[in-house]
Amino acid sequence: MHILLVRFSSMGDVVLQTATVNWLRSLLGKEARFTFVTSSEFVSLLSGHPEIGQVIGYDRKKGEKWSDLVKKIDDLDEKDPIDLIIDLHATLRSFKLKLSFWNIPALTVDKRRWERFFLTKITNRSLKKFFSHKIFGLEPQTERIIKDFQGLFLDTRGKRRAVEFRKGPHQELTSLPLGSKKIADKPYIVIAPSASFEPKRWPVNHFVQLTEKILQMTAFNVVVLAGPEDSFCQAFNKIDDSRFFNLQGKTSLKESMEYLASSKICIGNDSGMNHIAEAYGVPCLTLFGPTDPLFGFAPHGAKSRFISKELNCKPCSTTGKKPCHRDRLYCMEEIKVDEVYSTFMEIMEAP
Numbered sequence: 001m002h003i004l005l006v007r008f009s010s011m012g013d014v015v016l017q018t019a020t021v022n023w024l025r026s027l028l029g030k031e032a033r034f035t036f037v038t039s040s041e042f043v044s045l046l047s048g049h050p051e052i053g054q055v056i057g058y059d060r061k062k063g064e065k066w067s068d069l070v071k072k073i074d075d076l077d078e079k080d081p082i083d084l085i086i087d088l089h090a091t092l093r094s095f096k097l098k099l100s101f102w103n104i105p106a107l108t109v110d111k112r113r114w115e116r117f118f119l120t121k122i123t124n125r126s127l128k129k130f131f132s133h134k135i136f137g138l139e140p141q142t143e144r145i146i147k148d149f150q151g152l153f154l155d156t157r158g159k160r161r162a163v164e165f166r167k168g169p170h171q172e173l174t175s176l177p178l179g180s181k182k183i184a185d186k187p188y189i190v191i192a193p194s195a196s197f198e199p200k201r202w203p204v205n206h207f208v209q210l211t212e213k214i215l216q217m218t219a220f221n222v223v224v225l226a227g228p229e230d231s232f233c234q235a236f237n238k239i240d241d242s243r244f245f246n247l248q249g250k251t252s253l254k255e256s257m258e259y260l261a262s263s264k265i266c267i268g269n270d271s272g273m274n275h276i277a278e279a280y281g282v283p284c285l286t287l288f289g290p291t292d293p294l295f296g297f298a299p300h301g302a303k304s305r306f307i308s309k310e311l312n313c314k315p316c317s318t319t320g321k322k323p324c325h326r327d328r329l330y331c332m333e334e335i336k337v338d339e340v341y342s343t344f345m346e347i348m349e350a351p
């Protein structure tokens with residue numbers, strides 16, 4: 001059976017869907033073949049995943065024509081006929097793709113979009129909690145999708161299946177042009193201060209203070225990972241310590257994954273980096289701002305933790321994109337450096 005899975009973005013969501021691939025493998029056995037369609041920028045996230053045979057990228061940002069994507073899939077279908085399309089994105093784009101291959105059966109994930117939107121409209125915390133789990137079934141996202149698919153595949157065995165990301169062939173850490181500094185000479189932790197939307201970012205000066213405290217109080221090396229567009233990370237440049245490495249804009253996505261896979265912990269926002277760390281079995285400490293663990297995106301690893309302030313105004317949007325409508329960003333600013341540091345230490349000291 002050849003299955004085409006579709007999820008164009010965003011980084012964290014693409015990573016989370018690998019749990020679905022693992023589950024499908026355990027359900028359908030080794031004969032099943034999986035092809036994943038995603039945005040070109042995320043192809044390196046998935047290539048090398050042991051369960052995914054082929055990854056097809058679509059570069060909308062660089063103006064790739066839609067017809068080129070359809071052709072790539074058409075060619076693939078000719079060589080190895082596709083039996084089923086699983087739409088893990090449920091957007092207009094993925095709908096268009098299914099329409100282009102209307103003769104192939106398709107299943108579409110239920111993203112509980114309306115339910116999440118409804119949660120942003122409730123102002124009472126207890127009611128939010130009641131609705132999210134009891135009424136909307138907003139459980140941890142990886143488990144919820146698998147549960148939904150269990151229903152679609154009529155798999156009534158009800159076993160909890162593999163939800164972990166499987167490691168691809170592990171590579172050596174890339175040698176970066178950092179002179180004699182060796183990041184992995186001693187245990188290191190990753191700080192991931194970026195997020196897809198600005199309100200989802202814990203203030204960078206908080207991250208800087210946290211980094212200084214960790215360097216002062218522990219023996220860990222500290223590495224900052226962020227993309228080339230995250231110039232706000234220049235705020236870290238005031239830290240002058242031989243155990244500190246600001247790699248913002250210096251690593252490819254694949255290289256960032258390698259750093260995450262070998263780190264002791266990743267401390268970051270509700271963003272893709274933390275999902276990647278979790279997927280590698282690395283504990284993470286996730287800081288939630290305008291989004292909410294109630295949506296089902298909280299870390300699920302045994303040692304992972306999150307911090308999220310109980311405010312009536314949150315969640316204020318389904319993705320964290322909407323600008324804050326209050327006089328300041330309480331959801332993030334109320335998370336104090338000392339609280340993050342002590343939670344970090346609890347994770348490090350846990351057996």
Ligand code: SF4
Binds near residue numbers: 289311329
């Ligand atoms: S403080 Fe409240 S309204 Fe402002 S971004 Fe955070 S959750 Fe939304």
